[in-house]
Structures are given as structure tokens and as C-alpha cells.
Amino acid sequence: MGFNILIVDDSEIIRSMIARTVRMAGVPVDKLLTAGNGAEALQLLNSNWVDLVFADINMPVMDGVQMIERMHEHEVLCNVPVVVISTEGSETKIEKLHQKGVVAFFRKPFTPEMIRGAIVEVLGEWDEGSGLPTDSF
Amino acid sequence: MLAMRHIVGVSEMKVSGCDGDMIVTHSLGSCIGVSIHDPHARVGGLLHFQLPLSRENPDRARENPFMYADTGIPLLFKAAYNLGANKGRIIVKVAGGARVLDNNNFFNIGQRNYIAMKKIFWKNGVFIQSEDVGGDQWRTMNLEVGTGRVTIKNSQGTFEL
Amino acid sequence: MKVPACRQILFETARRILQEAAFAFTDDPEDSGREPGGAFMACSVAFNGPFHGAMALASGERLASILAANMLGVDEDDPDADRKKADALGEILNMICGNALPEIAGTRAEFAITAPEPLSEPQFETMLSNVPEHKLHTADIVVEGFDAFLVLILDREDAQAL
Numbered sequence: 001m002g003f004n005i006l007i008v009d010d011s012e013i014i015r016s017m018i019a020r021t022v023r024m025a026g027v028p029v030d031k032l033l034t035a036g037n038g039a040e041a042l043q044l045l046n047s048n049w050v051d052l053v054f055a056d057i058n059m060p061v062m063d064g065v066q067m068i069e070r071m072h073e074h075e076v077l078c079n080v081p082v083v084v085i086s087t088e089g090s091e092t093k094i095e096k097l098h099q100k101g102v103v104a105f106f107r108k109p110f111t112p113e114m115i116r117g118a119i120v121e122v123l124g125e126w127d128e129g130s131g132l133p134t135d136s137f
Numbered sequence: 138m139l140a141m142r143h144i145v146g147v148s149e150m151k152v153s154g155c156d157g158d159m160i161v162t163h164s165l166g167s168c169i170g171v172s173i174h175d176p177h178a179r180v181g182g183l184l185h186f187q188l189p190l191s192r193e194n195p196d197r198a199r200e201n202p203f204m205y206a207d208t209g210i211p212l213l214f215k216a217a218y219n220l221g222a223n224k225g226r227i228i229v230k231v232a233g234g235a236r237v238l239d240n241n242n243f244f245n246i247g248q249r250n251y252i253a254m255k256k257i258f259w260k261n262g263v264f265i266q267s268e269d270v271g272g273d274q275w276r277t278m279n280l281e282v283g284t285g286r287v288t289i290k291n292s293q294g295t296f297e298l
Numbered sequence: 299m300k301v302p303a304c305r306q307i308l309f310e311t312a313r314r315i316l317q318e319a320a321f322a323f324t325d326d327p328e329d330s331g332r333e334p335g336g337a338f339m340a341c342s343v344a345f346n347g348p349f350h351g352a353m354a355l356a357s358g359e360r361l362a363s364i365l366a367a368n369m370l371g372v373d374e375d376d377p378d379a380d381r382k383k384a385d386a387l388g389e390i391l392n393m394i395c396g397n398a399l400p401e402i403a404g405t406r407a408e409f410a411i412t413a414p415e416p417l418s419e420p421q422f423e424t425m426l427s428n429v430p431e432h433k434l435h436t437a438d439i440v441v442e443g444f445d446a447f448l449v450l451i452l453d454r455e456d457a458q459a460l
Contacts, residue, residue, distance in 0.1 A: 010413055011385055011388065011389045011392075012382060012385050013366060013369055013370065013382045013385045013386050013389055014389055016369075016370055016382075017369060017370070017371075020370070020371055058392075058410070058411050058412070058413065059413070060413055086396070087392050087393050087395070087396025087397065087411065088396060089396050089397060089399060089400035089405065090400065090405065090406065090407060090408040090409065091405045091406050092406050092407075092408050093408055107396075107397070108319070108389075108392075108393045108396065109315055109318040109319035109393055111318070
């Protein structure tokens with residue numbers, strides 16, 4: 001039984017980097033879902049069980065703050081842990097996000113070790129090997 | 138078998154599967170020491186690489202691949218696999234990459250070594266468990282093969298990584 | 299902010315982001331020979347907060363493709379790297395902007411940064427020529443042996459006085 005993880009970022013390359021880290025970490029994953037903005041993410045959250053969300057802040061259509069506020073107001077989605085990965089550097093904004101239930105905040109550029117640390121913190125340890133199929137060593 | 142203390146020189150690499158063995162490398166300045174350990178197979182290895190990329194001097198890299206990050210790191214992992222280590226279990230610890238003047242009067246070799254190493258690990262899906270890098274300290278790195286315990290010694294003292 | 303201080307922030311932030319996010323070696327322009335890096339590419343972001351402005355990053359296609367490959371963890375000739383080169387350049391710019399603004403305005407200042415937009419060479423030239431000199435800050439940076447050019451337009455009346 002694996003986890004369902006949702007990655008929300010308007011940049012395809014950032015979504016790929018986070019997904020790569022999740023696979024590298026060897027987390028047992030059932031579904032790795034991706035969304036390009038907060039509105040797309042809410043749709044996915046309403047139709048899928050999600051164990052962990054990685055979310056950007058500055059996105060078109062609906063930004064990460066609005067998405068997190070909607071989740072915070074929702075009786076089920078308010079319990080889904082959100083890790084914010086953003087270029088956002090303002091301490092004021094970060095404090096507000098923590099008040100809305102964000103479990104961790106990482107400023108881009110992030111390292112794979114940071115992401116793995118957050119996954120372990122939220123989902124606990126797992127017993128799986130490294131999961132990248134294209135490894136050259 | 139009698140426990141051994143292996144010394145890894147500059148641009149060298151050693152691996153061991155013997156429980157009591159220690160692998161040590163001295164005088165890590167801008168060079169980086171990469172320690173790998175599989176706690177299940179009880180296999181450990183240590184590489185002391187000097188420069189980031191083999192493309193700077195392919196002939197020298199062919200002669201001694203352990204001089205460069207991009208040729209030495211894969212060989213370190215492969216040598217450990219040959220002793221029964223498994224990539225998914227390997228714990229990586231690194232030290233060095235200091236801002237010290239190297240033989241070519243470059244101050245930024247340590248930083249470049251670190252960037253090149255991170256790129257290789259990212260490309261190959263490897264996490265760094267812990268690191269002691271940068272600064273202007275010379276370091277000695279010590280790996281206990283049986284336990285995977287890594288200690289760093291610098292001018293201030295000795296601590297576990 | 300005084301021009302040399304601003305240029306230094308731009309240069310240092312860009313260098314750090316390129317190293318950390320894309321594992322790229324950087325040099326001062328004086329230190330390294332430059333290579334032509336294919337067709338022109340550029341992108342920009344706008345920001346709004348205690349003051350507003352824009353930031354733009356220009357490079358050749360070749361460098362953008364290398365950055366994409368490094369970010370994705372694939373070989374430089376991987377077709378995915380070529381396909382995502384504009385996205386890579388945009389995200390690098392986004393990170394430089396997001397990290398440089400708190401250095402300039404302080405860590406409590408809140409800014410909204412727009413998504414990166416691609417710019418053609420004429421659009422880039424027009425943008426530069428339309429900005430009064432006192433609002434324009436630039437930094438040349440050599441990345442992986444290729445030229446890159448970073449521009450900050452700081453639209454604040456007191457920009458010179460700081």
C-alpha cells in the first residue's frame with residue numbers, strides 16, 4: 001500500500017525535480033499527481049485521497065496561498081499536510097502560511113535532502129530501496 | 138581476520154567488508170572525501186578526490202580515475218557493490234571542499250568539487266546523509282567499516298558526522 | 299540602493315542559485331573565455347511590493363539547455379532538456395528574483411512575483427532602451443563558459459538615495 005502525493009507548481013521542470021526526489025527517496029507511491037495551479041490541485045484533491053501536498057506559492061489562476069486557505073476551510077482537506085516549496089522570501093508571508101497549517105516551508109532552490117526530510121517527517125520511515133530506474137551506478 | 142587501518146591518499150579509494158577495519162584519509166583541503174556504507178552488508182568505502190571533472194584532463198583521468206569526482210565516485214560505488222553493498226541501503230557522508238589555496242592558486246576548487254559531486258549524486262539518485270564542507274579548515278576523515286561511524290578531525294577537535 | 303551594491307547582490311545571488319539549483323560553474327566575466335551559445339533566449343518576471351520593477355535574464359539556447367539538463371538530472375543531449383530549456387531559464391530567473399528581493403528590501407517585505415514570460419531579442423532590447431539609467435542594474439556572469447546577462451529594473455524614486 002503506497003502513498004498518494006500531489007505536486008503543485010506552474011513550472012514543469014520544478015514538478016519533475018520534486019517527482020524525481022520522491023522516486024529517489026524510495027517512498028512507496030501509489031499515485032504521483034501533478035497540478036499547474038491551485039485550482040487544478042483542488043479538483044484533484046476533491047477526487048483523490050492525497051497523503052501529502054507539495055505546493056508552490058506564485059502560480060497563475062489560483063496561487064498557493066488561496067489554495068491553502070480553501071483547504072484550511074474544508075472539513076476533510078484541512079487535515080492534508082502541505083509542504084510549501086517557493087521562491088517566496090518574505091518572513092511575514094511564511095508566518096501566515098504556518099498559521100494556515102502548512103507543515104514545512106522550503107525556499108527555492110531546494111535540495112533533494114530537504115524534500116526527503118519533509119517526506120520522512122510527514123509520512124514516517126519506510127522500508128524501500130532507491131527507486132530510480134535510470135541509475136548509472 | 139586481523140583488523141586493518143587503510144590509509145587513502147590523495148586521488149585514491151579503498152573499500153572493505155571487514156568489520157574491524159578503519160578507512161582513513163588525511164589532509165582534505167579543497168579535495169572532498171566521500172564515505173559510503175551499507176549497514177546491512179557491513180561494507181564501507183572512502184574516496185579522496187581532488188578535482189571536479191575529468192574533461193579537464195582525460196589522459197590523467199584514464200591514468201587515475203580517482204583524481205576526479207565524475208570518474209572516481211562511480212568506481213567507489215561499484216567497488217562497494219562488488220563486496221555486496223546495495224545502492225538503496227548505502228549511506229553517504231562527505232567532508233572537505235574547503236576554501237584553501239590549491240596547487241594552481243585557485244581558491245574556488247573546493248566549491249567546484251562540491252558542485253560537481255552534488256550534480257553526480259542528483260543524476261544518479263543518491264542522497265547525502267550528512268556533510269561537513271566548505272570553510273577554511275583542513276580535515277581528516279575516518280570511517281569504521283563495521284558500524285559506518287564517520288568522524289571528522291580538524292584543528293578544533295574530533296566529532297562524529 | 300547604490301548601483302555597485304545592487305550589482306553585487308545580483309551577481310552573488312545569481313551565482314548561488316545557478317550553483318545550487320543547476321549545479322553550474324560560474325566565473326567573473328574577466329576570468330573566462332566566452333563561447334557563443336546558440337540562438338538568443340530571454341525571459342522576465344515583474345514584481346510588486348514596497349517598490350515595483352522587473353528582472354530579466356538573457357543567455358544563449360545552449361546554456362539554457364545545459365541548465366535544464368542539470369536540473370532534470372539527465373544528459374545534456376537528452377531531448378527533454380532541450381524541450382524544457384525555456385522553463386529552466388524562467389525558473390532560474392524566478393529563484394534569483396525571489397532570493398535577491400529580500401536582500402534588497404529586507405526579509406519582512408512582501409512581494410508578488412509574476413510567472414516568468416519569454417522575451418524575444420527585440421523585446422529585450424526595447425525593454426533595456428526604455429528604462430532610465432538610474433533605474434537599471436545589470437550583471438554579466440559567465441556560466442559553464444557561456445555568457446549570461448541579468449537585468450534588474452528597480453522602479454523606486456529613492457533608488458539612488460539608499
